[in-house]
Amino acid sequence: MAYWFHRNPLKATASVTFELHGVSTNDQTRKIFSDLRMTRSKLLELLTDPNHDKIVVEKATNDYFSLLLGMYMSFKQDEPENKLRKIIRFKWSSTLLGNVTMAQNDVIFEFASMGINVALWYTKHAAKLAAKEDPDMDEAKEVHKCLRIAAGLFTYIKNDLVGQLSTEEEVKGADIDTRVLEAYINQCTGEAQEVTLARAIEMKHNPSLIAALAAETGQMYQKADDALASLDVKVVGKWRKYFQLKSNFYLAYAHSYNGETLLAADKCGDAIRGLKESVILYDKASLLAKEYATIKGPGTTARPADHVFFRRLGPVVKRTLEKCERENGLIYHQKVTYDPPQLELKATYGLVSPEEYQPPSMNPLWNVDSYSKFNVQMAPKPEKKSEKEESLPPVKEKEVPMSDKDPKNVSGCVVS
Template identity: 50%
Template sequence: MTHWFHRNPLKATAPVSFNLYGVASTQAASKICSDLRSTRARMLELFSDVTCTPDMMKSASDAYFSLLLGFINALDGGTQDNKLRFIQNFKWTDTLQGNVASSQQDAEFELISMAFNVALWYTKYASRLAGKEDITEDEAKNVHKSMKVAAGIFKHLKEAHIPKLITPVEKGRDLETRVIDAYIIQCQAEAQEVTIARAVELKHNPGLVAALSYETANFYQRVDHTLTSLDPEYIAKWKSYTQLKMCFYMAYAYCYHGQTLLAADKCGEAIRSLQESEKFYGKAEALCKEYGKTKGPGTTAKPSEHLFFRKLGTQVKNTLEKCQRENGFIYFQKVPAEAPEMELKANYGLVEPVPFEFPAMSSQWTPEVQNGFDLTKRPKDDSAKPKKEEEVKPVKEPDIKPQKDSGCLIS
């Protein structure tokens, strides 16, 4: 497939010991704290493990989330606040603002931030698979599914958990609506790229490919509009990506729409459609160069060197030449001055997020265990002495070597 996707860095977090000595007054309560510490550490390890699979990530995240939910949800399933929710402080960076961390003493903030990273991991896993030259059908399905799973996680956090935060979300941060919407829509767009590649490979009706490409271009345009109001310092590279992908899929749409017009004996309009495709492809090429020069968080790559990018350029050129030959020999139709209207609506292949739910609370949590946390006592390590500020180190992400035709340096 040799597809290429822009990826922002994973969120980084300060260590959390869950050493609630004094508060955790029973052996069972101490065991919960120990398990929280170990399952959290396991998740953080997997984020940077190139051998990690979706099954491994789900198993590890379910183990941690099911325990953490005992700090958030009421044991009886009611709406009453859990007394343990605000007992531990958590610190996380954002995907756009480098090592500038936000801190909240709220287990809900931890749940959201860790799940956000899980969604990002799914997008990076998909990116690594999609960048292969010899991708199998099963791997392509995994790319497609991973993007939909990621979109579902982002959507669930936005709708069901971020509104529960006591501390208002800061503007331009990961959990702000504009940022999370951009991630959701981009996941949908990238999953549709896999659908388009499949439709092209199986030689489906050009009208279907054109409609899917047009919808995908519109998705990227929506991401671009969503990012426009954010600080340019942080999103310039991301915006450059959305613009080049929008132009690329408009080129795709006009190319395949031209094939549909030619099949309907509208050769003059087909030529004009291919000329428009050529124009958008040229814009995408220019934006590829701009992307490579733009500083900011995210993948370092040369998208114009990707095989899937170059193949479209050749196809546009060859199809336009074919239409011009046919018009010179058979149709003798006038080429319109304006590009043909593309009121295309895909009836198949459109991507929706996979619904996501957190796991059930761990069976380790019982009323007796919860009562083992005595909030009248301060944790022994929370002394009057000022603490040294916890350092938040960036996540060491896998260094993925580029495929022969990918031009991608980091996934």
């Protein structure tokens, strides 16, 4: 939604030539290294621009990863580890840590790091599509799809790759920190569910379904915030403000629509208390939105409190509350409880889950014969761990203009 999707910067990386003279011993092995170099460079260039077509980036990703697989997948049953896995040193920055550079002689580190950048591209592409003034249904579906793909890729990296990496250079708040990956997973899932929720509001679905979806969405953002709670606030503070304001905002939404459901069931006293809770949560979200706009840290610069999607909820809640209080004074005369009604709601439709990521098939250039022709005895000795790796310049990302107009649809949903 315009000024609503927080985006961290892409990871920076050092150039990798894959020129290992003596390791590649014939035309086929040299072609593998040459193709690795070209496909890596092409993919990195594409990822800086969210305007590219999803199919183009997907093909470039598979082209590179299908070659990279041959450097860590097993070719021989009696070989404990692919002999090529640790012959090249890869250097990457992290999305939250500025110029802090991590380096490992490990192809799996490269796969995980590049995979994070690919997942980030899908989130930025989704944000670009939804920033349009009036996105059509196909574009809304692609936003939803891209966010689920990103969530699935982050999940694969967290569950299948990170555990295989060395922990010698573990850095708190780095992208391969499982807490950071967990936050990304919940963020992407929550944002995809926002698209579902906006559609439900637009189509005027049952208030109880909207309340349940909103409650689930608020909980997803709470989980994302919880994942970062043990990390340095100077590093993750801005990102956490985003999660906190969204969690409170959607819980306010949930209590608002639940209030409508309670009123329809003649539970006016409970409806009043729920709507009062919605006002409290909305006011808290408003404060967090202002703090988010001023706090320093990596990521989007935005003023979410100024966006129509945010502004519209407050007056709606207050009008509904006033209506309930009038009805209660004239008709129901019900007691307003001290505690708000429990949101014991489980959405039966519209819940979002990450799309499972499947790595591509290994490039046909790889086989037992081509693998055997690589001579790792000629590989350079692994670099010694230095006190401070060289700083990597930040990635120059193509800026996508944000819509400064209020959206035309009922939900007010355009994405940043």
